Amino acid sequence: MKQLIKIVSFLGLALTLLPSVFLFQEVISATLCKQLMALGTVLWFVTSPFWMNKSI
Amino acid sequence: MWNKKAWVQKLDAVNEYEQEPIPPNKYKGWKSFLGTYAGEHTAGTEFVIGPLFVAHGASAGDLVSGLIIGNILAVLSWAFFTGKIAVKTRVTLYYLLEQIAGHRFTTLYNLVNAGLFCFLAGAMIAVSATAVGISFDMTMPQLTDVYPNNLGWVLTVFVVGAITTVIAMFGFEKVSKFANVAAPWMIMVFIAAGIAALPRLGVTEFGQFWEVANQTIWTGQPLEGQSKFTFWHILFFAWFCNMAMHIGMADLSILRYAKKWEYGFSSATGVFLGHFIAWIASGILFSLFLIESQGSLTFAPGPIAYNVVGVTGAICVVIAGWTTANPTLYRAGLAIQSINPKWKTWKVTLFVGLFTTVAACFPALVMMLLEFVALYGLILMPVGAVIFIDVYVLEKLGLKPNYAQFSGESLNWSVALTWGITLVLCVALNMFAGIEIFFLGLPGWFIAVLVYIAASKINQKPVVTQKTLA
Numbered sequence: 001m002k003q004l005i006k007i008v009s010f011l012g013l014a015l016t017l018l019p020s021v022f023l024f025q026e027v028i029s030a031t032l033c034k035q036l037m038a039l040g041t042v043l044w045f046v047t048s049p050f051w052m053n054k055s056i
Numbered sequence: 057m058w059n060k061k062a063w064v065q066k067l068d069a070v071n072e073y074e075q076e077p078i079p080p081n082k083y084k085g086w087k088s089f090l091g092t093y094a095g096e097h098t099a100g101t102e103f104v105i106g107p108l109f110v111a112h113g114a115s116a117g118d119l120v121s122g123l124i125i126g127n128i129l130a131v132l133s134w135a136f137f138t139g140k141i142a143v144k145t146r147v148t149l150y151y152l153l154e155q156i157a158g159h160r161f162t163t164l165y166n167l168v169n170a171g172l173f174c175f176l177a178g179a180m181i182a183v184s185a186t187a188v189g190i191s192f193d194m195t196m197p198q199l200t201d202v203y204p205n206n207l208g209w210v211l212t213v214f215v216v217g218a219i220t221t222v223i224a225m226f227g228f229e230k231v232s233k234f235a236n237v238a239a240p241w242m243i244m245v246f247i248a249a250g251i252a253a254l255p256r257l258g259v260t261e262f263g264q265f266w267e268v269a270n271q272t273i274w275t276g277q278p279l280e281g282q283s284k285f286t287f288w289h290i291l292f293f294a295w296f297c298n299m300a301m302h303i304g305m306a307d308l309s310i311l312r313y314a315k316k317w318e319y320g321f322s323s324a325t326g327v328f329l330g331h332f333i334a335w336i337a338s339g340i341l342f343s344l345f346l347i348e349s350q351g352s353l354t355f356a357p358g359p360i361a362y363n364v365v366g367v368t369g370a371i372c373v374v375i376a377g378w379t380t381a382n383p384t385l386y387r388a389g390l391a392i393q394s395i396n397p398k399w400k401t402w403k404v405t406l407f408v409g410l411f412t413t414v415a416a417c418f419p420a421l422v423m424m425l426l427e428f429v430a431l432y433g434l435i436l437m438p439v440g441a442v443i444f445i446d447v448y449v450l451e452k453l454g455l456k457p458n459y460a461q462f463s464g465e466s467l468n469w470s471v472a473l474t475w476g477i478t479l480v481l482c483v484a485l486n487m488f489a490g491i492e493i494f495f496l497g498l499p500g501w502f503i504a505v506l507v508y509i510a511a512s513k514i515n516q517k518p519v520v521t522q523k524t525l526a
Binding site: 012013016017019020021023024026030033034035037038040041044045048049052 | 233236237240241244245247248249251252254255259260365366367368371
């Protein structure tokens with residue numbers, strides 16, 4: 001379960017960064033870029049607290 | 057359901073070891089420091105400093121080379137100055153200073169220190185407020201604003217300040233966890249925002265970046281009314297912008313938890329992500345704003361980030377402000393609490409948070425951030441020099457370290473004179489030799505070292521002799 005949550009967290013991080021690269025390469029629109037980044041943000045903050053501070 | 061007694065008990069139980077060395081079972085691993093530094097230095101200030109470099113006409117070459125060298129010097133300062141002394145002593149700056157300088161000096165220093173921390177935290181609350189205000193079309197501050205210019209601004213600042221204060225009241229552990237979670241995401245947003253802005257600046261492939269950086273982003277031409285920044289300005293700013301934390305020793309409060317002094321190198325995450333990538337990214341965003349707004353004087357990081365990456369950018373500005381304001385408020389609370397250890401940490405933080413929030417209402421805190429940050433490091437630097445000499449040099453010269461504790465005096469005049477003379481000479485260097493505030497930290501440190509050694513030799517001789525004879 002923890003591994004699955006971690007995967008979702010890193011998917012969230014990827015969704016925060018990669019849309020801007022696709023926008024730069026003119027693969028997606030600015031609107032879609034903003035929407036994907038917002039989705040990535042939600043995924044990160046919903047899932048990362050479950051594992052990030054556990055090992056510290 | 058709200059259980060007041062339970063919450064007060066929980067807050068009272070927050071023990072941050074302000075008056076004793078950290079016990080070995082409380083030492084923290086390197087991950088904690090990586091997250092803390094990355095979170096703290098990829099922060100709200102980055103949304104202001106990067107744009108101000110653009111406003112001050114830094115050229116692209118000067119910016120990149122100055123930042124690389126300045127940041128390396130900052131990391132070395134954290135490791136070899138703060139990290140080594142933190143691991144050797146395991147106490148806060150305030151506790152150590154009380155042993156060296158005495159209670160009366162520490163009280164004065166703490167008040168000055170807490171005031172400076174409050175202003176820095178206030179600037180960050182203001183930065184967060186620019187993003188929160190987007191949702192109700194708040195009138196944003198201008199580069200030339202000093203006083204608050206509308207009620208919506210004041211109300212927004214108070215809401216952001218209240219939330220920030222409540223988080224800080226729960227102590228370092230909560231702040232560290234919050235920073236850990238937010239840090240990786242924040243740096244992604246900074247990078248993403250920088251990349252997303254490039255096509256609108258005319259960069260359609262990465263090979264074009266340097267040309268556009270020189271001709272459009274960091275043109276080397278300051279905005280009207282702004283001074284010109286050179287390579288040396290950038291280098292010294294990058295090195296000394298956190299002078300209070302490393303050479304000034306404020307980060308003893310954080311690094312005293314480190315298992316090894318080498319954890320001071322973990323500050324590299326903060327400076328190279330926050331003080332390199334984030335400053336470059338925020339500079340790109342501001343250049344785009346200047347071009348598209350045809351030179352508007354509005355200076356609001358929230359709307360600037362929102363314009364490029366939407367709601368994610370606005371949330372990032374809010375959280376970036378929090379991750380700076382939270383530990384800064386916590387430090388201010390520690391500074392005040394050391395005046396009277398019986399005061400509860402959370403009550404002190406609540407008071408400090410209120411003061412900070414009032415200060416945050418003044419936009420000048422944000423607009424003059426470069427000068428404020430330089431002044432803040434300069435004012436606190438002499439005490440770091442005193443601690444450095446006290447820990448490493450005094451005994452070798454036949455003098456007593458921790459002199460206030462040894463002599464039983466409540467004021468070690470050597471420290472008071474060092475602080476006063478150093479700052480007066482720095483002001484003189486500024487006024488009569490024309491040395492800008494950004495550079496004063498370097499000669500100031502050597503002045504402080506020489507004055508402290510000389511003053512200690514004069515001040516200690518009679519008392520040490522008397523004590524030895526007794």
